[in-house]
Amino acid sequence: MIRRNGEHPVEKRENMRGGNGTVEITALEKELLPAQCRLFSKIVLRPGCSIGVHEHTGEAEMFYFASGEGTVTDDGVKIAVKAGDSMTTPSGHTHGVENTGSEDLVIIAAIARD
Amino acid sequence: MIRRNGEHPVEKRENMRGGNGTVEITALEKELLPAQCRLFSKIVLRPGCSIGVHEHTGEAEMFYFASGEGTVTDDGVKIAVKAGDSMTTPSGHTHGVENTGSEDLVIIAAIARD
Numbered sequence: 001m002i003r004r005n006g007e008h009p010v011e012k013r014e015n016m017r018g019g020n021g022t023v024e025i026t027a028l029e030k031e032l033l034p035a036q037c038r039l040f041s042k043i044v045l046r047p048g049c050s051i052g053v054h055e056h057t058g059e060a061e062m063f064y065f066a067s068g069e070g071t072v073t074d075d076g077v078k079i080a081v082k083a084g085d086s087m088t089t090p091s092g093h094t095h096g097v098e099n100t101g102s103e104d105l106v107i108i109a110a111i112a113r114d
Numbered sequence: 115m116i117r118r119n120g121e122h123p124v125e126k127r128e129n130m131r132g133g134n135g136t137v138e139i140t141a142l143e144k145e146l147l148p149a150q151c152r153l154f155s156k157i158v159l160r161p162g163c164s165i166g167v168h169e170h171t172g173e174a175e176m177f178y179f180a181s182g183e184g185t186v187t188d189d190g191v192k193i194a195v196k197a198g199d200s201m202t203t204p205s206g207h208t209h210g211v212e213n214t215g216s217e218d219l220v221i222i223a224a225i226a227r228d
Contacts, residue, residue: 002188005198032202034174034226036150040200042178060148064156064222066180074116084119086154088146108178110224112148 001032018052019096021045039111045070050098056089060114063087063097068105072097090114115146131210132166135159153225159184159213167210170203174228177201177211182219186211204228 008026016023027041038059045051045068053073063072069082073096074089080100081087089095091114099105122140130137141155152173159165159182167187177186183196187210188203194214195201203209205228213219 001202002186002193002195003200003202005196008200028176028200028202033176034204034228036228037174037176037224037226040176040178040224060151062142062147062151062154062224064154066222072116079116081116082119086117086122086142088115088117088142090115090148108180108222110151110154110176110226112151112224112226114148114150 003028003032016051017054017096019050019098021049023049023051034112036113037110039109041109043107043109045097045099045105045107047099047102047104051096053094053096055094056091056111056114058091058113059111060088060090061095061109061111064108066106066108068099068103069101070098070105071100117142117146130165131168133164133210133212135163137163137165148226150227151224153223155223157221157223159211159219159221161213161216161218164212165210167208169208170205170225170228172205172227173225174202174204175209175223175225178222180220180222182213182217183215184212184219185214
């Protein structure tokens with residue numbers, strides 16, 4: 001099944017997980033996802049925007065930073081990240097992410113059962 | 115867990131699934147993946163290179179085309195794709211992909227149980 005650029009559902013979330021500003025999530029519809037996967041999406045954070053720190057339970061999330069730069073909070077530790085880096089957050093761990101750069105921070109994210 | 119650009123294992127596969135040329139796969143190590151996920155990777159196909167048609171069983175694969183353009187074979191049907199498009203291949207279905215453009219075709223791929 002092909003979904004063209006522009007055909008994917010786009011959700012704009014304000015203050016996501018207690019973060020700042022708006023997060024734009026371009027996602028595959030649930031019925032297109034593998035049974036053990038609940039998210040495969042492009043996440044765009046404009047400068048200054050963030051997703052607040054939160055925990056994943058029974059699932060793990062993987063981030064691939066496609067462009068831009070930012071600061072993640074990885075189990076309470078702040079770390080600078082940029083394009084080409086990846087981040088994994090297993091079940092029982094916490095993370096958050098903030099765009100601390102001057103361009104959009106673009107993340108490809110997937111969540112699967114863990 | 116952060117993996118920096120350049121720290122991920124990179125595998126170069128020749129004639130992958132019967133395809134042409136070399137496919138470069140930059141992947142997360144297995145121990146970093148969710149239990150129900152067996153791949154989260156960046157796949158780079160240089161012009162003319164391809165991954166041959168193959169079936170997924172008991173798992174589904176998701177592609178996000180990050181840059182470039184190419185032609186996929188989706189259950190036997192050839193379809194042109196380009197940056198921003200996505201492709202999903204559920205369990206029991208087949209797919210292949212070829213870089214038919216003049217620049218690298220870059221794909222972010224994930225495979226989870228289905």
